[in-house]
Amino acid sequence: MSLEVRLEGLSVGYGAGAPVLEPTDLVFPAGSFTALLGPSGCGKSTVLGAVAGFVRPTAGRVTSGSVPVREPGPERGVVFQHYALFPWRTALGNVEFALKRLGLSRPERRERALAALEEVGLADGARKYPAQLSGGMQQRVALARALAAEPEVLLMDEPFGALDALTRSRMQELLRELWRRRGTTVLFVTHDIDEALALAGRVVVLGGTPGRVLADHPVPPGPPDPSLRALIATHLTTP
Numbered sequence: 031m032s033l034e035v036r037l038e039g040l041s042v043g044y045g046a047g048a049p050v051l052e053p054t055d056l057v058f059p060a061g062s063f064t065a066l067l068g069p070s071g072c073g074k075s076t077v078l079g080a081v082a083g084f085v086r087p088t089a090g091r092v093t094s095g096s097v098p099v100r101e102p103g104p105e106r107g108v109v110f111q112h113y114a115l116f117p118w119r120t121a122l123g124n125v126e127f128a129l130k131r132l133g134l135s136r137p138e139r140r141e142r143a144l145a146a147l148e149e150v151g152l153a154d155g156a157r158k159y160p161a162q163l164s165g166g167m168q169q170r171v172a173l174a175r176a177l178a179a180e181p182e183v184l185l186m187d188e189p190f191g192a193l194d195a196l197t198r199s200r201m202q203e204l205l206r207e208l209w210r211r212r213g214t215t216v217l218f219v220t221h222d223i224d225e226a227l228a229l230a231g232r233v234v235v236l237g238g239t240p241g242r243v244l245a246d247h248p249v250p251p252g253p254p255d256p257s258l259r260a261l262i263a264t265h266l267t268t269p
């Protein structure tokens with residue numbers, strides 16, 4: 031299951047400050063995988079936060095499956111760079127805890143949490159505490175926690191930014207595999223052009239102050255296309 035996400039004239043400012051995002055229109059079709067790419071401070075996390083329901087629009091709106099987003103909801107799962115796991119709960123406990131707000135029974139929570147940990151390849155680590163897990167494993171727990179709620183939209187903010195290169199590429203493969211299997215709509219924030227091209231079917235480049243869409247490219251399937259990479263790189267250097 032997946033939902034279309036739509037930004038309609040979305041603009042965001044924090045407090046009384048100037049807008050950090052110019053009015054932006056974007057449609058992310060149900061089941062699509064889009065990378066939001068851009069330099070630090072261009073508003074990528076702000077867009078993601080608005081879709082997640084953490085950040086209020088100053089103008090315009092976000093809809094998820096035609097329903098205006100007003101607050102966080104279980105149909106929109108979020109994974110951050112910092113895993114934000116409870117250190118006193120096991121991997122299983124962390125995933126189960128996230129399911130509490132869904133109103134599931136205890137056995138249902140356990141079953142779903144175990145299935146999600148298995149899906150991310152962490153069935154063996156279910157009873158371990160975060161401190162006993164590597165960074166990649168902790169990020170698998172965070173991914174399982176998001177997936178266990180069976181979201182229709184998955185919002186990922188530089189989720190692999192803190193991982194070493196090998197773990198990162200394994201996590202990218204896992205994410206592609208999960209996306210192929212589940213067909214969830216994915217919005218993936220990164221400032222790494224190669225990560226964007228490896229993962230997504232579309233790359234939206236944000237930049238400028240306030241942030242705006244500088245380019246929007248489909249990514250053809252198959253091996254990375256050097257000319258597309260070069261083209262996207264030119265947008266990244268635009269002031």
Ligand SMILES: Nc1ncnc2c1ncn2[C@@H]1O[C@H](COP(=O)(O)OP(=O)(O)OP(=O)(O)O)[C@@H](O)[C@H]1O
Nearest residue numbers: 044045050068069070071072073074075076077221
């Ligand atoms: N809570 C906040 N209060 C005030 N200003 C904020 C807040 N969050 C973000 N900003 C500002 O909004 C602008 C966009 O920030 P945002 O985090 O969305 O950019 P980003 O592209 O995701 O950056 P990065 O890649 O560094 O995470 C920046 O100028 C930032 O300082």
